[in-house]
Amino acid sequence: MFKKGGTARGGFKLRGEWAELLFMTRAAEHGLRVIKPWGDSSRYDFVVETGGRFLRVQVKSTSNRRRNLYACSIQGSARRRYTAAEIDFFAIYVIPADCWYIIPIEVASRVKYVIGLSPHNSLSKHACYKEAWHLLRGESAPATF
Numbered sequence: 001m002f003k004k005g006g007t008a009r010g011g012f013k014l015r016g017e018w019a020e021l022l023f024m025t026r027a028a029e030h031g032l033r034v035i036k037p038w039g040d041s042s043r044y045d046f047v048v049e050t051g052g053r054f055l056r057v058q059v060k061s062t063s064n065r066r067r068n069l070y071a072c073s074i075q076g077s078a079r080r081r082y083t084a085a086e087i088d089f090f091a092i093y094v095i096p097a098d099c100w101y102i103i104p105i106e107v108a109s110r111v112k113y114v115i116g117l118s119p120h121n122s123l124s125k126h127a128c129y130k131e132a133w134h135l136l137r138g139e140s141a142p143a144t145f
Contacts, residue, residue: 019061019093020045026100027091030133043076043086050137055088057136062117063095069116069124070094074108084109089136094119102132 027034027048035047035054044056062072072092075081082090084105092101097119103126108115118124134140 015061016059020059022093023057023059023091023100027133027136030137032133032136043082048089048136053138055136056086057089057091058082058087059091059093061093061095065096066116068121069118070097071114071116073113074111074115075113079113081109081113090115092117100131100133101126101129102135103129104135 023046024034024036027046031050033049035049037044037047042056043058045059046057048055048057058076060072060074062070064071072094074090074092082105087105089105090101090103090108092103092115093099094101094117099119101117103115107126107129115126117126117130119130121127129135
């Protein structure tokens with residue numbers, strides 16, 4: 001239903017809930033502990049705990065293709081931008097490519113409203129954040145040979 005880019009009955013809220021479930025699953029597969037705050041009033045969707053560190057994560061998803069990239073809005077309700085005082089990372093799921101981008105708020109805040117992601121281009125601007133679960137564990141990028 002969502003894998004083909006649709007939003008099904010219930011619209012974007014239902015798709016958002018689905019993406020949150022996928023995030024919890026994938027984070028657990030990467031050895032992360034995921035905490036869901038009570039209610040909908042927090043600016044973040046989850047807290048990820050690993051090694052005594054607590055990080056606030058806002059989950060987003062997109063299937064909106066624009067030319068060679070997928071566009072994802074990184075603003076919250078009432079078109080308000082997220083700040084480093086509110087969240088630490090975005091976890092953005094690109095539905096058609098079935099991949100996650102783990103992007104620090106410091107990087108995402110350089111973009112005004114929409115971030116462009118190119119899952120099939122290893123030289124793209126945000127390629128280093130594709131499946132970068134190690135960032136939520138507090139690890140540096142893995143060595144490449």
